Amino acid sequence: SDYSQEPPRHPALLVNSKEPFNAEPHRSALVTSYVTPVEFFYKRNHGPVPIVDDIDKFSVSITGLIENPKELCMKDILRLPKYAVTATLQCAGNRRTAMSKTRKVKGVGWDIAAIGNAIWGGAKLADVLELIGIPKFSYISPCGGKHVEFVSIDKCKEENGGPYKASIPLSQATNPEADILLAYEMNGETLNRDHGYPLRVIVPGVIGARSVKWLDSINIIAKECQGLFTQKDYKMFPPSVNWDNIDWSTRRPQMDFPIQSAICSLDDVNNLKPGKITIKGYAVSGGGRGIERVEVSIDGGKTWVEASKYQKAGVPYISDDESCDKWAWVLFEAEADVPESTEIVAKAVDIAGNVQPENVEVIWNLRGILNTSWHRVHVQIGR
Ligand code: MTE
Ligand code: MO
Structure with missing residues (x-):
C-alpha cells in the first residue's frame, strides 16, 4: 500500500496507528466546544487515503x-x-x-x-x-x-x-x-x-x-x-x-450504538490540590435516543449527583425539546469539592431508560467493541 500521499494532520493528534492512519485528539479537546473542530475530529482509516x-x-x-x-x-x-x-x-x-x-x-x-x-x-x-x-x-x-x-x-x-x-x-x-x-x-x-x-x-x-x-x-x-x-x-x-x-x-452486524458517556476534563490519573474541580464530558446514545440524565460520583460510585447538560452553550438541554439535535451528543458539567484521593465516575441514562453497565467485565468481547461501562478516573490529592 502507498502511504506517500497522506493529507496533512494536526500535530497534537494522538496517533494509534500510522499506516493506516488512526488518531484521536486528547480527550480534553472534546469538551471545549459542542461541535468538534475538523482537525481534532478522530480519524479512522483502513488503508491509504484515496486521491x-x-x-x-x-x-x-x-x-x-x-x-x-x-x-x-x-x-x-x-x-x-x-x-x-x-x-x-x-x-x-x-x-x-x-x-x-x-x-x-x-x-x-x-x-x-x-x-x-x-x-x-x-x-x-x-x-x-x-x-x-x-x-x-x-x-x-x-x-x-x-x-x-x-x-x-x-x-x-x-x-x-x-x-x-x-x-x-x-x-x-x-x-x-x-x-x-x-x-x-x-x-x-x-x-x-x-x-x-x-x-x-x-x-x-x-x-x-x-x-x-x-x-x-x-x-x-x-x-x-x-x-x-x-x-x-x-x-x-x-x-x-x-x-x-x-x-x-x-451474530448480527452492530448498527445503533448503546448509551455512552465519558469524562473528558480529567485524565485517567490526576494529581490535584484539594478543592473544587469541574467534571466535564460527553453523553450520547444511538438510534436518536436523547439523554435523560448524566450522573457523576466522587466516591467511586456510591453516591451520585446529577450533572447539567447542554448542546448550545448556555441553553439547558431537554431531550424532547424540538430545538435539540437528536443525533448529537450532549456535553455535561458538574462541580465537586474533592478533599481527598478518590475515583470519579460518570454514567448516563437515555430516554428509553437504557443505562451504562457498571463494569467492563460483563460486556467484554474479543473484538473490544462498545465499551460503554461507567467511566472512571482517579484523582490523587496532594497537599
Ligand atoms: N470508510 C472507508 N471508505 N474506509 C474506512 O476505513 N472507516 C470507518 C468509517 N468509514 C472507513 C470508512 C470507521 S470504522 C469509522 S469509525 C468511520 O469511518 C470514521 O470516520 P472518520 O475518520 O471521519 O472519523
Ligand atoms: Mo470504527
Missing part, C-alpha cells in the same frame, strides 16, 4: 436490484435539497484500550476520543434513492429484506486490497427521518480528504463503521453486505466467546 483530484469526473454509480442503474455526478447531488445534520460519529472501538486491561482484545487501541460531533452537510440518501426510482419509506420485512450497500474507492488489507464497504437496511435508507446523508461538507467546509472527500455516507446514531467514506458506488442488494466489515468484524459477542470457538454467522 480524487478531478471532481468533474467524479461520479457515484447506483446499481443492483433496480430497473435503471445510474451514474450521479457531483452536480446531480448538489442539485438535490441540501441538509445540515448535527450528528455524533463514534467508532465502535471507542474506549477499547480500557477494555483490553481486563482481558486482551484485538483491534486498534483507542482512549475515549474516537468520537466527535460535527455538522454534516449534504443530500439525503432518501432523496437520492427517490431520484433513481426507489420510493420513500420502502418498507421491506424487518427481518431480512433488501439492503443498501455503500462501496468506497479506498483499498484496505482486511478486504485483500479491495474497497471498504458496508450496508444498511433499505427501510432505513429510504426513511427521510433517519437523516442519512451523502455528505460533502463537514462543519460548513468542504469535506477534507481524511473524512471522505469528496463524498461520504453519514448514518446518524449508528456505529461509525457504516458511514462509508470516499463513496464510489451504492448497490441495492437482496441481503446485507457480505464484506468483511459487515460479516467478520463489528459484531458483539458474549464474554465466553474466544478466537477458538467464534462463529461469526451467529
